[in-house]
Amino acid sequence: MENDFEILEKALLKLEASEAEEEKSSNYEALYKNWGKIGNQEERRKKLLEIQKSNRNNKIDRFRGILNFNSVEDKEIFKANKKVSYRPNIYVAGFHKTCLTYSNVLMLSEWMIEKPSDFSTNWYVVPCPRGIRLLAVADFGTTKFYTKHGYFKFECHTxxxxxxxxxxxxxxxxxxxxFYNENTKTMYLLDLIAWNKQLMTDGETEFRQYWMKMQLEDFPDTKTINKKNEVIIKILPMMPCTNHFLSYLLSTYPQFENNSPPLDGLLFYHKKAHYVSGETPLVGWLYPYMIPEVLGKDIYVNPAYMDEMPDGYVNQADFIRKFEAKQAERNKRHIMKMDTNYNKNKNGTNDCETMEAEEKVNEEKAETEKN
Structure with a gap:
């Protein structure tokens, strides 16, 4: 009987030690953005790729309806200088000139916190300019741009x-x-979602990029500003993630002509990734100065990029923790401001147009903080 008690006691001690170690690990992992989703990127990537393979012919639910332009386009609503036909008497969060069909459609990245095991064979890297990430919808003889939350940004001919x-x-x-850079009036194409009423979201990264480049060759008006095209349109380069190509890419400074716009960061795409809405571990994000720490010191990085490292930078985990804390504080202030505006509106001392403008400014700040 004593032996049984001893075995049981040892098992309990082992369990407590395991739980303590797990808690310690959890606290460390919590430094990272969206921990719980990011916990084990490698494992989640494999599961996502398996799901894609088994559901190859299924369309992503989030994209159903985005090609039904007639049902989502209302020229009176989406004109920036027009008022919506109906607005509640009191402030209602989210009741703005927002197209729900185009809200949260863009595929977003996670922080790349570890080098994938198949990095050199199954990944691409894209240099991203500093600018606003937008969804571009070209139809009915005009092109309209929306933020990732579905806010109408502007429209023009392209x-x-x-x-x-x-x-x-x-x-x-x-x-x-x-990405759109307002200073240079340049639209930098990152990915393809639909072409001529045909969804491309079930296509792999390689196919979407090939199709976009091939099709745009038939539209030469996109290269210069003219009466048919009011913004310059360029396709961002996408190259393999070998040490050779990464060193070549990061040895070039500035990345874009005259450093206008400057390089913001790097997006990494898995070759087999389908286009999905929201964050996915099949797309990673790094600032150039994080490259040696995450991907290895054998990749050459121009000293000019390393000089962009923020003051007080310790490591990636510490940076992400501070970055997320800053974002949380901004969101908290924004919510408090909305509550204040709501109370003012009830007393008739503020209007919804002003609150909408303030919310859109906050949206733009968040967009330029990190794409």
Missing amino acids: GLPGGNPYNYNGKNCCILDC
């Missing part, structure tokens, strides 16, 4: 199919994922 009245034939259209 040389994209269906993007101006000169090339619109009633059938052609496209939806693209891009």
Whole structure:
């Protein structure tokens, strides 16, 4: 009987030690962005790729309806200088000039906290300019741009199919994922979501990139500013994640002509990734100065990029913890401000148009903080 008690006691001690170790690990992992999702990136990537393979012909629910332009486009609502036809008497969070169909459609990255085991064979890297991440919808002879939350940003003519009245034939259209730099009036294409009423979200990264480049060759008006195209359109380069290509990429400074816009960071795409809405471990994000720490010191990084390291930078985990704390504080202030505006509105001392403008400014600040 004593032996049984001894065995039981040892088992309990072992369990307590295991739980303590797990708690310690959990506290460390909590430094990272969205821990719980990021906990084991490698394992989650494998599971996502298996799901893609088994459901290859299924469309992502989130994208159903984005090609039904007639049901989501209301020219009176989405004109920036027009008022919506109905607005509640009191402030209601989220009741703005927002298209729910285009809200949270963009595929977003997670912090890349470890080098994937298949990094050199199954990943691409894309240099991303500093700018606003936007969803571009070209149809009905115009091109409209929306933030990742579905806010209407602006519209103009572009040389994209269906993007101006000169090339619109009633059938052609496209939806693209891009960065926009207002200073240079340049639209940097990152990814393809739909082309001529056909969803491309079930296509792998390699296919989407090939299709986008091949199709845009038939639209030369996108390269210069003219009456058909009011912004310059460029496709961001995507190259393999070998040490050779990464060193070549990061040895170049500035990355974009005249450093306008400057390089913001690097996105890493798994070659087999389908386009999904929201954050995914199949897309990673790093600032250039994080490259040696995460991907290895054998990758050459131009000293000019290393000089961009923030003052007081300790390591990636510490940076992410501070970054997330800053974002949380900003969100907290924003919620408190909305509550104040709500109370003012009840007393008739503020209006919804002012609150909408304030919320859009906060949205833009968050967009430029990190793409």
